Structures are given as C-alpha cells and as structure tokens.
Amino acid sequence: MFAITVTTISYSNDGFNKNPVFLNLLVVVAFASCIIRHINYYKLTKKIY
Helix, strand or coil: CHHHHHHHHHHHCCCHHHCCHHHHHHHHHHHHHHHHHHHHHHHHHCCCC
C-alpha cells in the first residue's frame, strides 16, 4: 500500500519536490509507523510478517 502511494505521488506530481511539505511529511510519518509496527511485532513474536 505504501509503495503504491509513493509511486502515485511521484508520477502524478512530477516528483516529491513539487508536493506541499505537509504531504511529504505525512509520507515519512507513514513509513516510520510501518517500520515501528514491524519492529514491535518482531519483538513480541520473533516472527517476520
């Protein structure tokens, strides 16, 4: 889902440089939350999803 969103943003707006700063910040926060969730899941179950 994240990869589709990033690809759509980059193709529709000719890259991230023309996007508002807030939108770029939201993409970074979404990516960070995914990484944190994966790390927490691994710590609890010792499995990778």
